Amino acid sequence: MVRFAGFGLFACLLALFGLHAATPLQSASFDCARASHPLEKTICESPGLSKLDGEVAALYKTRLAQLFDKASLRGQQRDWQQILRTRCAKTCDPAAVEAEYRRQRDTLRAVQEETWEASYKTADVATLKITHIDANQFDFALLRDREGEQLCKFPADDSEAGAVATLASPGRASWSAGACRIDFLLARDKTGAVTRIDTIASVGCKRHCTGSYGLSDAFLPANNWAAGNQ
Known part of the structure; x- marks a missing residue:
């Protein structure tokens, strides 16, 4: 004779009739x-x-x-x-x-876009906008202006497709097309958060700027999450 403990019999009945225990x-x-x-x-x-x-x-x-x-x-x-x-x-x-x-x-x-800024004592301000695609890629745009005067703009035209940088390691990402290459050096703290982004642009990127200005700079977070603005 086969004997079932109370719980074992209950489990068998559940399996037999396709029932599920309530959770x-x-x-x-x-x-x-x-x-x-x-x-x-x-x-x-x-x-x-x-x-x-x-x-x-x-x-x-x-x-x-x-x-x-x-x-x-x-x-x-x-x-x-x-x-x-x-x-x-x-x-x-x-x-x-x-x-x-x-x-x-x-x-x-x-929340997908971040804004980073490199500001100076003058009115010359550089802005780096990042839109995350996934864990390894982000779309970016660089702009430098001075009191309303545009000094650098990348991509060069609003109709131009955005550039997508790829992370090669936690501390480095890059993008290139033709003679223009932009590297991103990502400084991180012990929690993994990025605290500073250095952009290094090749000579071939000069066409995106006027005069002696360039796309190379050191960017810090522009805090869009000010406490109390809920």
Whole structure:
């Protein structure tokens, strides 16, 4: 005679009739069993908010891995979380929380472009715009102007296809076409965030500039995530 333990018989019945054991719905990015803050409790009480919290956390993780200026994104996310928790210090309006989460989700979905600047004591300002394609490639544009006067522009024309640089290593990326080559030296901190980008342009890139100006420069992050601008 074959004997089944209670659990074993239950498992066999599930397999026989194609049934599945019910599992708790858990989509939030944190453990709802340990929720203590009113905001956390409000999220855990709503399957929709739990799902949104998970989506925002996943998007943030993806963007953080992709972007060079990680410090700015961390600051924006931290600022957003602190403001939301302060608003929910005692009680939370689920509808208001959902609106804030949807806004943050949409913001993170759109985050692909970064702006870096090289400024001087004069009005001469160089701007490097980067649009990430994937973990190894980014589209870029370089512009230098002085009090409204255009000194350098790459690509040369708005109708010209954007340039795509490829990372050869964590510290170096490059792009080339014909006689023009641009190398990007990426200085990173211990967390992997890029803190400075040096561009080195070949002589063949001079056609994109006037006079003695060039595309070579040292760029620092232009922080678009100022705290408190939510």
